[in-house]
Amino acid sequence: MRVALVHDWLTTYAGAERVLEQIISVYPDADLFCVVDALRPEERGFLQGLVPSPTFVQGMPLSRRFHRYYLPIMPLAIEQLDLSGYDLVISSSHAVAKGVLTSASQCHLSYVHSPIRYAWDMQHQYLSESGLSSGPLSYLLRWRLQKLRQWDLRSAAGVDWMLANSHFIRRRIRKVYRREAEVLYPPVDVNAFSANQDRDDYYVTLSRLVPYKRVPLIIEAFAGMPNKKLMVIGDGPERFRCERLAESCPNIEVLGKVDGQQVKQLLERAKAFVFAAEEDFGIAPVEAQAAGCPVIAFGRGGCLETIRGLDHPNPTGLWFDEQTPDCIRKVVQRFEDNEGLFSSLACRQNAERFSLNVFRNGLLNQVDLAIASCR
DSSP, X not given: OOEEEEEEEESSOSHHHHHHHHHHHHOTTOEEEEEEEOOOGGGOGGGTTOOOEEXXXXXXXXXXXXXXXXXXXXXXHHHTOOOTTOSEEEEEESSSGGGOOOOTTSEEEEEESOSOGGGTTTHHHHHHHTTOSSSHHXXXXXXXXXXXXXXXXXXXXXXXXXXXXXXXXHHHHHHHHOOOOEEOOOOOOGGGOOOOSOOOSOEEEESOOOGGGOHHHXXXXXXXXXXXXXXXXXXXXXXXXXXXXXXXXXXXXXXESOOHHHHHHHHHHOSEEEEOOOBSSOHHHHHHHHTTOOEEEESSBTHHHHOOOXXXXXXXXXXXXXXXXXXXHHHHHHHHHXXXXXXXXXXXXXXXXXXXXXXXXXXXXXXXXXXXHHO
């Protein structure tokens, strides 16, 4: 059986690329395709020797650095990939990868990280954060996004078997595409962490410092709790804002980007992990639990599926209902009032539901079901 793997674009190593890495580990002899390949030589290890075949967008001016500006032509580009010689096509898609063309004799399984966020329900948020809520350019973008939605809906009909990375995304798939999807949670390398029973007296947050992660919100919350220490790990365009908010707060330290060993040590010793984003799944909160660290998270999105609350016999965290500093402060106090109910062992056992082996075995099972459905 000849297998083709299709990914949106290869520009970094983040959540979608971790999924791709494990798909490659299951199908190491597959051929890999993408819209744009902009990885540096030292970043290519997760591809395990596979050499990606990009689309014509690769040859466009500055496409490797500004690939998102070519989004309007990406549907055309992905449809130009000739996959007619493959029996099984697996796409890893949060944008256009699922739009590859396949025939009735081929089986196309698509792992959908999300319907295109900025084209569907998060369009208004993205335009606002980009300063494009109004004006001629805003109207042009809205028209282009409307065209992208039409293509996205049509391309979803060409997928034979659809996987969602959480029940939260499964509901979005049903809403947008009117399709049912099976849930296969993303892989988390839980064995990279150990559950230490001894915790230090500090809280930690870890994420890319981009607007939707809402890290400044966490800093504002802890600025009002001067007796509670917060460590902020991550880098990105919001780093300057985070540092400015924290500069007058001796209890808050913005560490920036740190290496994997330091991340491991900080998570394994933290009192709790704080997370304010609405994520489709959220790998960082699972990694925290793998390190034995309870999680305090915003109660929407994938975190509702990866954290066990106080109603569970072995709780691993708490949720807050609103993305406000006051709401975070209240739930931190609630956590401390119930701190004795949380154990490192319970956090670790919960995280193991999302291990690499669980994902690999789940993928093989879903591929078998997909192939059977195509016969």
